[in-house]
Amino acid sequence: MPFITFEGADGAGKTTHIQLLADHFAQQGYPVLVTREPGGTQLGNEVRALVLGKAVRPISPLAEAMLMAAARAQHVDEVLKPCLAEGRLILCDRYIDSSLVYQGVALGLGLDLVISINEPAMAGLWPDLTILLDVSPEVAYERSILGRQDADRIESRGLAYYRQVCAGYQSLAAKWPERFCVIDANRPLVVVQADVLQAVSSIL
Numbered sequence: 001m002p003f004i005t006f007e008g009a010d011g012a013g014k015t016t017h018i019q020l021l022a023d024h025f026a027q028q029g030y031p032v033l034v035t036r037e038p039g040g041t042q043l044g045n046e047v048r049a050l051v052l053g054k055a056v057r058p059i060s061p062l063a064e065a066m067l068m069a070a071a072r073a074q075h076v077d078e079v080l081k082p083c084l085a086e087g088r089l090i091l092c093d094r095y096i097d098s099s100l101v102y103q104g105v106a107l108g109l110g111l112d113l114v115i116s117i118n119e120p121a122m123a124g125l126w127p128d129l130t131i132l133l134d135v136s137p138e139v140a141y142e143r144s145i146l147g148r149q150d151a152d153r154i155e156s157r158g159l160a161y162y163r164q165v166c167a168g169y170q171s172l173a174a175k176w177p178e179r180f181c182v183i184d185a186n187r188p189l190v191v192v193q194a195d196v197l198q199a200v201s202s203i204l
């Protein structure tokens, strides 16, 4: 079974579409694992709280990238590789491309450094398919920020930040066209959902 990752700015619809897919494929009898990064393990959730939590304390770009990679190393070893060995369909909310966009592009570390930090963490586990839910920065910003009091540290950086993130994702999709499936997620949910289902079904 394939290892499928979902990427896109906050508000793109990753969590929504993963849940819809998980329900669909579970109903068809597929063994499905839904997981996320940072997270997916106890250590991963602790790193998530450290990096995305409300505590105010400086974290350098390199420290942030290394914390994310540490969480990924644990996730790959403890969850992803064992579940792939069991033959499960893995739907993962964010993975390497989030590190490349957020720490590599937005925080300016560069793709090469972020890849080199993450290669030992991933231990060869690149996604079979990465669904990029491609939204305009304005739509993403509106969906994720408006009406929410709890915008986390990364989300609260504003619209200019969303522009960098959305452009960063598009450049990654151009760099790895065979791995990425880019879906226009500005459209209504059911329309996007149909395209996501088709993309995932096509590699099963």
Ligand SMILES: Nc1ncnc2c1ncn2[C@@H]1O[C@H](COP(=O)(O)OP(=O)(O)O)[C@@H](O)[C@H]1O
Pocket: 008, 009, 010, 011, 012, 013, 014, 015, 016, 017, 143, 144, 185, 186, 187, 188, 189, 190, 192
């Ligand atoms: N295509 C869409 N059209 C309208 N609203 C959407 C669409 N996709 C997602 N949403 C809404 O936007 C919000 C953010 O979606 P979510 O799945 O949490 O995004 P992400 O996990 O990528 O941050 C949710 O309220 C969701 O219902």
Ligand SMILES: [Mg+2]
Pocket: 014, 015, 016, 093
């Ligand atoms: Mg989400």
